[in-house]
Every structure is written in structure tokens, then in C-alpha cells.
Amino acid sequence: xxxxxxxxxxxxxxxxxxxxxxxxxxxxxxxxxxxxxxxxxxxxxxxxxxxxxxxxxxxxxxxxxxxxxxxxxxxxxxxxxxxxxxxxxxxxxx
Amino acid sequence: xxxxxxxxxxxxxxxxxxxxxxxxxxxxxxxxxxxxxxxxxxxxxxxxxxxxxxxxxxxxxxxxxxxxxxxxxxxxxxxxxxxxxxxxxxxxxxxxxxxxxxxxxxxxxxxxxxxxxxxxxxxxxxxxxxxxxxxxxxxxxxxxxxxxxxxxxxxxxxxxxxxxxxxxxxxxxxxxxxxxxxxxxxxxxxxxxxxxxxxxxxxxxxxxxxxxxxxxxxxxxxxxxxxxxxxxxxxxxxxxxxxxxxxxxxxxxxxxxxxxxxxxxxxxxxxxxxxxxxxxxxxxxxxxxxxxxxxxxxxxxxxxxxxxxxxxxxxxxxxxxxxxxxxxxxxxxxxxxxxxxxxxxxxxxxxxxxxxxxxxxxxxxxxxxxxxxxxxxxxxxxxxxxxxxxxxxxxxxxxxxxxxxxxxxxxxxxxxxxxxxxxxxxxxxxxxxxxxxxxxxxxxxxxxxxxxxxxxxxxxxxxxxxxxxxxxxxxxxxxxxxxxxxxxxxxxxxxxxxxxxxxxxxxxxxxxxxxxxxxxxx
Numbered sequence: 001x002x003x004x005x006x007x008x009x010x011x012x013x014x015x016x017x018x019x020x021x022x023x024x025x026x027x028x029x030x031x032x033x034x035x036x037x038x039x040x041x042x043x044x045x046x047x048x049x050x051x052x053x054x055x056x057x058x059x060x061x062x063x064x065x066x067x068x069x070x071x072x073x074x075x076x077x078x079x080x081x082x083x084x085x086x087x088x089x090x091x092x093x094x
Numbered sequence: 095x096x097x098x099x100x101x102x103x104x105x106x107x108x109x110x111x112x113x114x115x116x117x118x119x120x121x122x123x124x125x126x127x128x129x130x131x132x133x134x135x136x137x138x139x140x141x142x143x144x145x146x147x148x149x150x151x152x153x154x155x156x157x158x159x160x161x162x163x164x165x166x167x168x169x170x171x172x173x174x175x176x177x178x179x180x181x182x183x184x185x186x187x188x189x190x191x192x193x194x195x196x197x198x199x200x201x202x203x204x205x206x207x208x209x210x211x212x213x214x215x216x217x218x219x220x221x222x223x224x225x226x227x228x229x230x231x232x233x234x235x236x237x238x239x240x241x242x243x244x245x246x247x248x249x250x251x252x253x254x255x256x257x258x259x260x261x262x263x264x265x266x267x268x269x270x271x272x273x274x275x276x277x278x279x280x281x282x283x284x285x286x287x288x289x290x291x292x293x294x295x296x297x298x299x300x301x302x303x304x305x306x307x308x309x310x311x312x313x314x315x316x317x318x319x320x321x322x323x324x325x326x327x328x329x330x331x332x333x334x335x336x337x338x339x340x341x342x343x344x345x346x347x348x349x350x351x352x353x354x355x356x357x358x359x360x361x362x363x364x365x366x367x368x369x370x371x372x373x374x375x376x377x378x379x380x381x382x383x384x385x386x387x388x389x390x391x392x393x394x395x396x397x398x399x400x401x402x403x404x405x406x407x408x409x410x411x412x413x414x415x416x417x418x419x420x421x422x423x424x425x426x427x428x429x430x431x432x433x434x435x436x437x438x439x440x441x442x443x444x445x446x447x448x449x450x451x452x453x454x455x456x457x458x459x460x461x462x463x464x465x466x467x468x469x470x471x472x473x474x475x476x477x478x479x480x481x482x483x484x485x486x487x488x489x490x491x492x493x494x495x496x497x498x499x500x501x502x503x504x505x506x507x508x509x510x511x512x513x514x515x516x517x518x519x520x521x522x523x524x525x526x527x528x529x530x531x532x533x534x535x536x537x538x539x540x541x542x543x544x545x546x547x548x549x550x551x552x553x554x555x556x557x558x559x560x561x562x563x564x565x566x567x568x569x570x571x572x573x574x575x576x577x578x579x580x581x582x583x584x585x586x587x588x589x590x591x592x593x594x595x596x597x598x599x600x601x602x603x604x605x606x607x608x609x610x611x612x613x614x615x616x
Contacts, residue, residue, distance in 0.1 A: 026176070026570035027187055037475060041434070068187035071194070078173040081529035084577045 002048040003055045011055070012039045015062050021069045024076035025083050031065065142524035173576045174531045179566030180323050180352060180510050181537035185420070186377040186569075192423035193379065196416035203485050205404060206415050215415045222422020226384050229348075229425040230369065231360040235389060238405045239418050243351035243372035244274040245398075247317075249385060249409065250347045250368040251278040253395030254315045255287055262314035262343070266598075268292045268300055269551040270327070271319055272349055273536070279317075294567075296553045297503040298327035302337060320353035324376055324535050324548040324564060326504030326510030327335075328357065345393055351375050355428035356507060361386055361420070375410045375415065377569060378424030382417035385409070426460050431569075432474035456499030476569050483567045483576050484508035490580035490611060497600075511565040512549070514558040517597045518590045523563060526586045530579055533564050 003011075012035065019031035036062075044076045119609070139484050176184070196218060204219045206212025220234070227234040240246045255265050267279050269291050279281040279289045290308045294300050300318065309316075316338055320331050331348055334496040338346045347368040353359055354369075355376035361369060368384035373379050385406065401410030487512065491498060515523065521543060535546035545559035554562075591597040598607060 022187070026572065027575075030570045033479075034475075037434075058309065064188050064191050068191045071190060071455045072187055078171055080173050080575075081174050082175055082572075082574050 002051045008039070008042060008055060011058055011062065015039070015058065017091075018062065018069050021032045021081065022072045022076070024072055025080045027068075027076070041086060097414045101238070123202075126326045134266055147592075168186065170528070174529045175227065175578065176531045177565050177567065177571070177575070177579060178531050178533050178537070179568035179571070180326075180375075180564060181533060182380065183377045183568055184570060185374075185379055186424060187426060188427060189378055189420050189423045193420045196419050200415075202415070204400070204415050204418075204486065219413055219415055219418045219422075222418045222420075225422040225426040226371070227430070229359070229429045230354060230371070231362055232359045232386050232387060233389065235406075236386055238385040238387055238408050239413055239421075240383045240385050240409055241381060243272075243349060243370040243375075244383075245273045245409075246368075246370035246383050246385040247272070247347075247349055248278050248388075249398050250395065250476060251275060251315060251317055252368065253281060253397065253408075254345050254347070254368070254393070255282050256285075256396050258314040258571045259285075259287070262312040264288045264290070264307050264310050264313040266290045266292060266305070266313060266316045268294060268318055268329075270294050270298060270322055270325075270548045271317065272323055272351075273539070275317055275319070275349060282308070294327075294551055297550075298322060298325050298501075298506070298552050299329060299503055300334075302333055305334065306337060313344050315347060317347040319349040321350070321357065321507050321510070322548065323352050323510070324546055325512045325552070326352075326506035326508070327502045328353070328506050331366065338359075339365045352507070352510070355425065355432075356480075356509060357434065361388070365556070368395075371421075371423035373424060376421075376424045376428050379417050379420040381420045382414060384421060400573065428476070429530075431476045433473045450486070460461050479569065480509040480567050480571075483571055484511060485574065487565060487567070487576050487580065490577070491583060494580070494584040499558060501554060501558075509567045511567070512562055513565065514549075514554065514562045515587050516558065516561060517600060518561050518587055520561045520563055521584075522590060523561070523586060526590065527582055528581060534562055535564060 014037045015038075016032065019035050020040060021029060022028035032085060038054075038058060042051060045051050052079070134333035196215065200211070200214055200218070202209070202211025202215040203214075204212065204215040206215075219239075222263065223234045223237045223239075226232075227237050251265065251267075255262075263286065265279060265282060265287055267275055268287065280289075283289045292300050292304055292308060305316070314335070316328055318334060319330070321328050329415075335346055338344050345367045346365060347370075348364070348366050349370045350359055350366075351370055352375060353372045359369075366386070367388045371384040371386070373382040373384075385408070387395070387406075397408045397410070399410050402412075404410050404413065404545065449549065485508075488500070491513065499514045499516070501512040501514055514520075524532060524534060533540050535548070539546065545556060546562065549559040549562055550556075567576070600606060
């Protein structure tokens with residue numbers, strides 16, 4: 001029994017959200033790009049058995065990704081030169 | 095009352111101390127007490143900063159600002175973007191996730207056979223061995239964990255040559271090998287072996303005829319790297335393997351540290367007998383590598399490390415479980431990314447409309463991954479990404495800067511682009527590009543200002559070898575980073591050339607090579 005459209009979309013949404021929570025620029029962008037690619041592949045797949053196996057694989061990967069994102073948030077976070085820099089704030093005079 | 099007590103208290107101990115000291119003096123003990131009279135006063139260095147040296151500023155209103163070290167560096171530092179993937183690659187977060195259990199709770203020794211801690215560690219190591227073997231189409235029993243590609247290269251070259259030293263005393267390698275291969279060969283040369291350093295053609299590839307001509311009856315080993323670390327040149331390993339298979343008794347070693355996980359590698363197709371793999375070049379941890387040592391026909395070599403007989407007796411010493419798991423997971427991911435056929439995933443077929451769910455349920459901004467024309471479809475998603483970035487970088491620089499030469503074969507690995515910017519000094523370019531982490535050559539030699547010996551072997555002139563930059567692209571490089579690099583490079587090269595008198599002369603149409611720089615009086 002292949003997963004429903006709703007289930008796949010909800011998985012896609014959580015994968016994307018987890019990918020966006022990486023604090024390192026490179027990892028964040030890679031996993032966002034990868035999630036899009038993976039779910040495009042599921043979308044393009046017509047064989048229900050293949051869809052089922054790709055889906056369960058993506059579920060597995062999401063658990064790994066969740067843990068990785070937490071570790072990355074703990075230790076990552078320097079901004080790269082290409083990223084938007086935070087505006088420099090000065091102490092006000094009052 | 096209070097003052098009297100305190101006075102008595104302050105006097106009390108001191109008198110007692112003096113008493114005991116005299117007691118010690120009178121009685122000779124084994125341990126001499128170190129009294130204050132023997133201590134010497136040393137001034138604190140001027141750079142020393144103690145907590146108490148902190149002087150609050152007026153705007154702190156008496157509050158002391160305590161901030162952990164890390165937060166402080168987070169606030170200020172802008173990290174340069176990383177384009178030195180040939181030196182090392184970042185550890186993939188998924189690899190780290192696989193390693194963490196073995197760095198925390200599952201700390202058993204994989205060689206312990208008597209308890210569950212050992213069993214689970216051994217199981218993890220064997221799984222990792224299988225993943226690495228799958229990536230290069232080998233048997234898990236042929237995989238030996240080492241500390242890195244340098245150790246593997248040493249083990250292979252010295253081990254094979256020394257094992258066969260009674261009958262065979264000749265080793266062939268190339269001039270563009272990594273330092274550790276060349277240095278191992280130099281060491282063998284000191285021990286009385288004959289070493290042939292094959293030259294390379296101007297595109298960095300060796301010629302098979304020259305290799306065949308160099309083979310002697312007493313040749314025991316040929317060592318040629320798969321992908322060069324400085325130029326990205328891919329050697330024709332398959333053809334070399336086929337050629338060497340015709341000669342009996344010659345072992346073929348290849349240093350595939352830069353190749354595995356990036357280009358398809360198959361040890362049986364390539365007829366490789368020994369192969370070196372490094373963990374930290376395929377998004378794994380540093381400090382672990384793999385030696386592939388063929389079992390049939392059996393490769394015999396003398397181990398460098400002797401001891402407990404782990405790893406078929408070729409590399410004794412307890413395996414680092416976490417690192418082995420790391421390289422295994424990295425290999426698994428690399429294999430999986432390669433298996434993703436970029437074509438079938440991104441070309442939508444007619445069944446699309448009838449597929450279980452519809453296009454309309456997707457956000458419409460999903461981009462398609464663009465494939466570059468010369469894409470090797472066996473190499474998968476990572477490779478397609480690197481190909482596209484590489485094309486973007488080369489086209490971007492070519493469109494904006496003139497007099498740029500690409501060193502090495504154009505058909506080499508696209509993730510390693512070695513460019514020479516004429517009339518600009520490579521090191522000054524590197525210093526001007528402070529927001530980009532780049533290298534002018536191999537990391538091992540980046541401390542010296544000598545031009546790269548690899549580029550010299552390719553026949554590059556001294557000034558071109560001095561002005562080279564190596565761009566390493568990888569899985570985690572983004573398009574925005576490439577665009578940023580193009581913009582920075584173009585700006586800096588133009589600025590440096592504006593300052594250069596040589597560039598001025600070139601603009602005026604003077605041929606630099608025709609100038610006699612020495613002031614000869616005649």
C-alpha cells in the first residue's frame with residue numbers, strides 16, 4: 001500500500017523544515033537542495049512499490065537529519081562571507 | 095575583645111610555623127621543605143591579563159560584561175567561504191550522526207570477543223568495511239583500515255618493494271604523485287632500490303608507451319595516482335591496469351584518495367592490486383583511511399606496524415571504531431548519491447499526470463537541477479552539482495578576466511580547477527582574497543613559497559606556476575558561493591594587475607619574454 005499524497009507532502013514539509021534549521025550555511029543549503037531533489041524523484045515515480053520504498057527511506061533519513069540538525073545548531077553558526085551579515089548594532093546614548 | 099581575639103589568632107599560627115620550621119631544621123628529613131626564602135619573585139609578563147586587570151568602562155555602569163569565548167567569536171568573525179576541498183572536506187552531518195554512538199555509549203574494543211561491548215563494536219566495523227568495499231566493488235575481506243592515505247601509501251610502496259627485494263629492485267612512479275608517495279620512493283632509493291619517475295605530458299596525463307618502456311623484468315611495483323590533488327587530472331587507470339596485467343609479477347598501486355566517492359571507481363575493472371583511500375576526502379572524519387589489498391591473486395607485502403595481528407596482520411593496532419564507522423557511512427552516502435540517476439529523477443515522463451499525487455500540490459518554485467553537457471551519468475547527483483558549479487566558475491572567470499590558463503587536463507575532475515592568472519602573484523592574490531579559503535597548491539606545501547612541483551612537471555613556466563590557484567568544489571558548495579568567488583577574483587585580479595608594471599608593459603604590446611632583465615654592459 002503506497003503512502004498517500006498527504007503523507008508524502010507532510011514528510012516533505014518536515015524534511016524541508018528540518019533542513020532549514022541547520023545553522024551552517026553550507027549544510028543548510030545542501031539539505032534543502034537534497035530534499036527538493038529527493039521528493040521530485042518521488043513525484044516522478046509511477047511504480048507504487050518504488051514510491052513506498054523511497055518514502056520509507058525518506059522517513060529514515062528524516063530521523064538522522066533531525067539529530068544532525070540539533071548537533072549542528074550546538075556547534076555551528078558562524079556566518080560565512082556570502083551570507084547576509086547581521087546589522088551592526090551600537091549602544092544607544094540614552 | 096574582638097580585636098584581641100583576632101590578634102591572638104593572627105599571631106598563633108605564625109609562631110607555630112616558626113616552631114615547626116626550626117623543628118625540621120634540627121631533624122634531617124628525606125624531603126627538604128621549600129620555604130618562602132627559596133622562592134624567587136618573577137615579574138608577570140606584560141601581556142598577562144588577569145581577571146583583576148579588567149578595567150570597566152564608564153558606559154558599563156558598574157556591570158561587568160561576562161561572555162563566553164565562543165559567543166564573542168560568533169559575534170565578530172565572518173568566516174571565509176571554503177573552496178579547498180582537495181585539502182579536506184567538511185564532515186557530513188549524517189556521518190557525524192553515525193559516529194556519535196561509538197564516541198559515547200558504545201565504546202567497546204572491536205577486538206574484544208568476550209562481551210557485548212566488543213561484539214557491537216565489531217559488528218559496526220564490519221558493516222563499515224562492507225560499505226567501503228561496495229563503493230569500490232571489492233570484497234569486504236580486502237579492506238584494511240589504516241590511519242589515512244599517507245599510511246596506506248607508505249604501507250603499499252615500502253611493503254611490496256621490501257617483500258620482493260631479493261628478486262626485484264625496481265619501482266615505477268610518476269613525477270606528479272603526492273609527496274608521501276615520492277618520499278616513500280626516495281626512502282626506498284636510499285635502501286638500494288631503483289626508482290623511475292615517469293614524466294607526464296603537458297596535460298598531466300602519463301603516456302602508456304613511456305610506461306611500457308620503463309617496465310623492467312625486475313619491476314615489482316607501479317604506483318600511479320587516480321586523480322591528481324593539485325590539477326584534478328584523471329589518469330587512465332583502466333588502461334594502465336590492463337597493460338600491467340600483461341606483465342606477470344608487477345603489482346599496481348593507485349592513490350585514489352581524491353577519486354573515491356567523486357568518480358566511479360571499480361578495482362576489478364581497473365585491475366588495481368592496492369588502492370589508498372582517505373576518509374576526510376569523501377566527507378568523512380580525518381585520521382582514518384583504507385587500504386584495498388587484493389586477495390586473488392594475492393598481494394604480499396611486509397607490514398610496517400607489527401603487533402596483535404589485526405587486519406590480516408597487515409596493520410596491527412586497535413581499530414578506531416568511531417572513525418571506521420565514519421568512513422563507512424561516508425562511503426555509503428557517496429555510493430547512494432552516485433546511484434541516484436540524475437536523468438530519471440528530473441525528467442518527468444508521461445505517467446506524471448497519473449502518478450499518485452499531483453503537481454499542483456507542490457510549491458511551484460521547485461527548481462530543476464541543471465545538468466552540464468559532459469555529465470557522467472554514472473556519477474550521480476553530487477557529480478552533477480559539481481559539474482554545474484565548475485562550469486559556472488570557469489565561464490564566469492573567463493568572461494571577465496583575460497590571460498587565464500587552466501593547468502592540467504580539461505577532461506579532469508571538475509571539482510578541482512587549477513587556474514593560473516598571468517602577471518599576478520598567486521600568494522598575493524591569496525592574501526588579497528581574505529574572504530575565500532583557497533590554496534595555491536597542495537596543503538602539505540602551502541607553507542612554502544616554492545612553486546608547485548606538479549605544475550613544473552606539467553611543463554608550466556616558473557611565473558605561471560607561481561601564479562596558480564586551486565579551486566576545490568564539492569557537495570556542500572553553493573552557487574551563491576561560486577558567484578561570490580567570481581566577483582572577488584575578478585575584482586582582485588584587476589586591482590593587482592593595475593599595480594603591476596608587467597601588466598602595463600603587456601598592455602603596451604611588449605613581449606615580456608623578449609626582455610633581457612640583466613643589465614649587461616657591452
